[in-house]
Amino acid sequence: MKELSLHILDVTQNSIRANAKLVNLTIFESIAKNEFTITIEDDGCGISAEKLQNVTDPFVTTRTTRKVGLGLSLFKAAAETCGGYFEISSELGVGTKVVASFMRDHIDRVPLGNMPDTVVTMVMSFEETDLIYEHNYNNRSFVFNTREIKETLEVTSLNEPDILHWIREFIRDGLEEIMEEE
Amino acid sequence: MAKSLAELKAIREKKLNEINLRHGKNGYRVVVGMATCGIAAGARPVMVKLMEEVQAKNLVDVTVAQTGCIGMCKLEPIVEVYDSNDEKVTYVHMTPEKVAKVIEEHLVKGNVVTEYTMTVVDGKVIDTTVKA
Numbered sequence: 001m002k003e004l005s006l007h008i009l010d011v012t013q014n015s016i017r018a019n020a021k022l023v024n025l026t027i028f029e030s031i032a033k034n035e036f037t038i039t040i041e042d043d044g045c046g047i048s049a050e051k052l053q054n055v056t057d058p059f060v061t062t063r064t065t066r067k068v069g070l071g072l073s074l075f076k077a078a079a080e081t082c083g084g085y086f087e088i089s090s091e092l093g094v095g096t097k098v099v100a101s102f103m104r105d106h107i108d109r110v111p112l113g114n115m116p117d118t119v120v121t122m123v124m125s126f127e128e129t130d131l132i133y134e135h136n137y138n139n140r141s142f143v144f145n146t147r148e149i150k151e152t153l154e155v156t157s158l159n160e161p162d163i164l165h166w167i168r169e170f171i172r173d174g175l176e177e178i179m180e181e182e
Numbered sequence: 183m184a185k186s187l188a189e190l191k192a193i194r195e196k197k198l199n200e201i202n203l204r205h206g207k208n209g210y211r212v213v214v215g216m217a218t219c220g221i222a223a224g225a226r227p228v229m230v231k232l233m234e235e236v237q238a239k240n241l242v243d244v245t246v247a248q249t250g251c252i253g254m255c256k257l258e259p260i261v262e263v264y265d266s267n268d269e270k271v272t273y274v275h276m277t278p279e280k281v282a283k284v285i286e287e288h289l290v291k292g293n294v295v296t297e298y299t300m301t302v303v304d305g306k307v308i309d310t311t312v313k314a
Binding site: 001006009010013016017069070071074114117118120121124125127149152153154155159161162163164165166 | 193194219227245
């Protein structure tokens with residue numbers, strides 16, 4: 001993947017298949033700590049302990065349309081290549097948590113990439129599933145919460161071009177604001 | 183999020199009727215393959231372009247959503263267009279540029295853009311040459 005945001009998009013697709021009601025995405029960036037950590041947590045159906053052991057094995061997938069499952073394997077490899085770590089924990093009926101941490105200045109760390117487009121694509125994919133996205137950049141933070149938007153608009157789905165357009169701008173502005181030089 | 187609440191509400195007032203319309207039965211449903219293979223091949227810009235074009239052309243009876251791996255990873259990004267009778271047209275190796283043409287020709291005028299499709303009969307590819 002050319003962008004970390006594509007890994008994020010990919011992993012959250014697993015949450016949809018796990019029938020999650022809520023996905024919590026947290027991105028923690030700190031120049032002082034030389035850290036870039038992505039945490040994705042859902043309340044989906046979870047993964048059994050047995051399955052969890054080989055879930056990052058590229059030759060394991062729950063899919064029946066093909067025999068390989070590359071999503072988590074690629075994300076793990078990306079983190080470990082960049083002096084970081086990858087963790088996945090899960091409990092059946094409770095949910096799954098994925099953490100991928102990178103050395104922020106590692107030469108092989110690909111950029112975060114286009115988060116506004118990733119979030120819009122997630123929202124288009126999510127239907128009833130909600131997303132809380134918190135981005136912490138050098139102790140300044142931005143939060144995007146689909147539940148707040150649904151309450152304001154009194155709708156159950158945000159998959160409407162006008163709403164999506166607004167979300168894209170909102171994310172773009174929000175991230176620009178926290179990443180501005182002081 | 184408080185500062186944008188008014189703006190959001192304005193969208194709601196303006197679009198309430200269209201939002202109801204969109205869930206009608208007469209339109210097209212467009213789905214994009216959004217598994218690892220699709221994402222790595224460029225499904226996100228295809229999805230975003232669909233969203234932009236649907237908004238720009240104000241196509242109130244078109245919904246855009248995602249699907250998983252369709253099983254033909256080497257043909258990704260794949261876009262499937264379902265009409266109101268659930269008849270499906272599969273577009274392969276899609277790009278944002280091709281999306282613009284599919285929207286204009288297929289979703290607006292009703293003409294399938296055959297050069298971007300893959301020919302399938304009874305679930306099997308009979309023409310392995312991917313056109314265009």
